[in-house]
Amino acid sequence: MQIRKSIMVAILAASAAGTANAQFMTAAEVKPILDVTTGSWVAIREWEGNDLVYFTHLETFRCGLSGVRYGINSDVADTPYALEECFEGTASPNALDPAMHDIYITLPLGSVQKITVDVKYDDGSVTSMTFDRASIQIQ
Helix, strand or coil: CHHHHHHHHHHHHHHHHCCCCCCCCCHHHHHHHHHHCHHHCCEEEEECCEEEEECHHHHHCHHHEEEEEEEECCCCCCEEECCCCCCCCCCCCCCCCCCCCCCEEEEECCCCCEEEEEEEECCCCEEEEEEEHHHHEEC
């Protein structure tokens, strides 16, 4: 319940900082949300003999980001992750188009024990998080 309340407070704060329709297009709008949802930034799923590392949550708030980097089994996020373009000027700028862009990377099964992620916001600030496999693995 406390996490839900924190997320709602972050969304309301982001909405107040942005436009009335809260499209979440800038660092000021997305950073409060991503700060309280760090545990959702990435996820690992075992699928058809591979580890799929999903970046779906970050993709959803990509319009306020200028980049994402990750490091597999490392404390250094040195590999760029290509975010889908932001569909500015549309009714849903944060929508995802899976036909145009994968929301995950594929690695050998069991190879990911931890992942470090750096999120760079469009204001130049960076937040880094490291996740162990057990904390982000989904079924």
